[in-house]
Every structure is written in C-alpha cells, then in structure tokens.
Amino acid sequence: MDLRECKKCLLLQSGEEDNYNLVQEYIKKIKPGEKCPDGLYSERLEKCKRCDNLISGVCIKCGCYVEFRAAYKNKKCPDAKLKAW
Ligand code: SF4
Structure with missing residues (x-):
C-alpha cells in the first residue's frame, strides 16, 4: 500500500483501502432521507477530483x-x- 500524499485523489487511488472500506461502512448507515442520490454523489466526487x-x-x-x-x-x-457543490 502506497501512503504518499496524492493530490486530487480519492481514497482508493491514494492506496487508502482500509479507510475507504471504513467510509463505505459509515455511508451504509446514513438514513435514506439524508443520503445523496447516486448520480449527484458521483457529480460531487468528480468535482472534488478536479480540486x-x-x-x-x-x-x-x-x-x-x-x-x-x-x-x-x-x-x-x-x-x-469555490462552492463546487
Ligand atoms: S473544496 Fe469542495 S470541491 Fe474541493 S475537495 Fe473540498 S469539497 Fe471537494
């Protein structure tokens, strides 16, 4: 696993598999009414990846x-x- 600082990378791209899995577990626990729709979620992350x-x-x-x-x-x-999203 490569833990070097990775600019404009999400967790998996950064080699942070354990933290990625932890975040995914937390996301599963978000109440349906509070959760961002999948399409909007992807759009947000695409903006972050350019930031x-x-x-x-x-x-x-x-x-x-x-x-x-x-x-x-x-x-x-x-x-x-910026107010990216
Ligand atoms: S400033 Fe906004 S777009 Fe940039 S990484 Fe943070 S949340 Fe994403």
Whole structure:
C-alpha cells in the first residue's frame, strides 16, 4: 500500500483501502432521507477530483473524507469561494 500524499485523489487511488472500506461502512448507515442520490454523489466526487483542495481523499478545507461528506444530501462543498457543490 502506497501512503504518499496524492493530490486530487480519492481514497482508493491514494492506496487508502482500509479507510475507504471504513467510509463505505459509515455511508451504509446514513438514513435514506439524508443520503445523496447516486448520480449527484458521483457529480460531487468528480468535482472534488478536479480540486486542488483534495489530498488523499481528504478535503483540506474541512478535514473530511469527501466520499463521506458528499454522501449527505444537505452537505455542501466547504470552500466559500469555490462552492463546487
Ligand atoms: S473544496 Fe469542495 S470541491 Fe474541493 S475537495 Fe473540498 S469539497 Fe471537494
């Protein structure tokens, strides 16, 4: 497993398989009414993958794993200027 810092990478691309699996387990526990629809979730992550604030799956603006933050329907991109999603 390669744990080097990976710019614009989500967890699996960063070699963070254990954290990826943990995040997926947490996502499964999100109540259906709070969960982001699949299509919108993918769109959000595509925007994160083009963002300089994404380092090894973590948004440096909020310290969250973006794959988890984006899974909540009502969460927003934390960058007040960018407002990517
Ligand atoms: S600033 Fe917004 S678009 Fe960029 S990584 Fe964070 S959540 Fe994603």
